[in-house]
Amino acid sequence: MIIIQVAGGLGNQMQQYALYRKFLSLGKVAKLDISWFTESTRQDRVYAKRQLELDYFDGLQYEVCTEDEKRALVGDGSLPSKLMQKVKGKLFPDSKKVFFETDMYHPEIFDYENKYLCGYFACEKYYADIMEELRESMRFPPSGNPENDRLAEKMQQKESVSIHIRRGDYLDPENAAMFGGICTEEYYDGAIREMRNLYPDAHFYLFSDDISYVRERYRGEAYTAVDVNRGKDSFYDIWLMSHCRHQICANSTFSFWGARLNGNRDKVIIRPWIHKNSQKFEAAQMHDLWKGWVLMDKNGNVV
Numbered sequence: 001m002i003i004i005q006v007a008g009g010l011g012n013q014m015q016q017y018a019l020y021r022k023f024l025s026l027g028k029v030a031k032l033d034i035s036w037f038t039e040s041t042r043q044d045r046v047y048a049k050r051q052l053e054l055d056y057f058d059g060l061q062y063e064v065c066t067e068d069e070k071r072a073l074v075g076d077g078s079l080p081s082k083l084m085q086k087v088k089g090k091l092f093p094d095s096k097k098v099f100f101e102t103d104m105y106h107p108e109i110f111d112y113e114n115k116y117l118c119g120y121f122a123c124e125k126y127y128a129d130i131m132e133e134l135r136e137s138m139r140f141p142p143s144g145n146p147e148n149d150r151l152a153e154k155m156q157q158k159e160s161v162s163i164h165i166r167r168g169d170y171l172d173p174e175n176a177a178m179f180g181g182i183c184t185e186e187y188y189d190g191a192i193r194e195m196r197n198l199y200p201d202a203h204f205y206l207f208s209d210d211i212s213y214v215r216e217r218y219r220g221e222a223y224t225a226v227d228v229n230r231g232k233d234s235f236y237d238i239w240l241m242s243h244c245r246h247q248i249c250a251n252s253t254f255s256f257w258g259a260r261l262n263g264n265r266d267k268v269i270i271r272p273w274i275h276k277n278s279q280k281f282e283a284a285q286m287h288d289l290w291k292g293w294v295l296m297d298k299n300g301n302v303v
Helices: 010-025 067-074 079-091 107-111 128-137 146-155 173-179 185-198 211-217 231-243 253-260 283-289
Strands: 002-005 030-033 098-100 115-118 160-165 203-208 223-225 246-248 269-272 294-296
Touching: 002 010, 002 067, 010 030, 010 128, 010 253, 067 115, 128 253, 146 160, 146 231, 160 185, 160 231, 160 253, 185 246, 185 269, 185 294, 203 211, 203 231, 211 223, 231 253, 246 253, 253 269, 283 294
Parallel strands: 002 030, 002 115, 098 115, 160 203, 160 246, 203 223, 246 269, 269 294
Antiparallel strands: none
């Protein structure tokens, strides 16, 4: 059995679910572990309060592992159990039952039979071949807000481009060191320029956790700041992004999924060349792992 830990924000949860569906498509027995959201004391330190948002989707189907199934792979959490697993892992490396993601892409995981997987699995290559299936399964319930429907209809009437600008917690010192300085103003200027070269009449819809900033910086008839979904309803911003014909992403899995759920076969997706500052950019590798996506550096140059 393969058990995938679900953790993090909505975009990360969607990726872990997508990997789960990939294993099922390969004929593997796979389940999700959602205990990260329910344990009263967890060791993980997250950047924001998170909830299990997979259940926001309309009838999303998945199977959750039992405590016994999880314990069979990770142990019972006691000190003797941890020590035993550590010793066993050193003596017999192939016997390790817990896998931690350490690179952008781990093709070896698809050969596993009994493993507990921890990671975010953001790389497009993991599940690109089942994306149509994922679009069908990740259905959004009606929002109840007519503004969403009005905007979605307008987005589909012309060459629309969603732009996701994440600031908020990315400006906090502990996060800025990891995620800051990647999606610079020059990055967005370059991405907009690239889109305008392809679609001179493009209209840009701006999504951000700092609407005041985007309204101040992006003025004119070519821009619309989207500010109709707040709090829990921010979930619907992914739905709206996916109704645009093209996407300019932040280094955020939230906007990656706005692009992935866009079913336009002629879409252009621009994403930053790296996701975090600890990542070393290797052009050939990134173009292989993100086929069809346009990669742009912090200076606004296509790479």
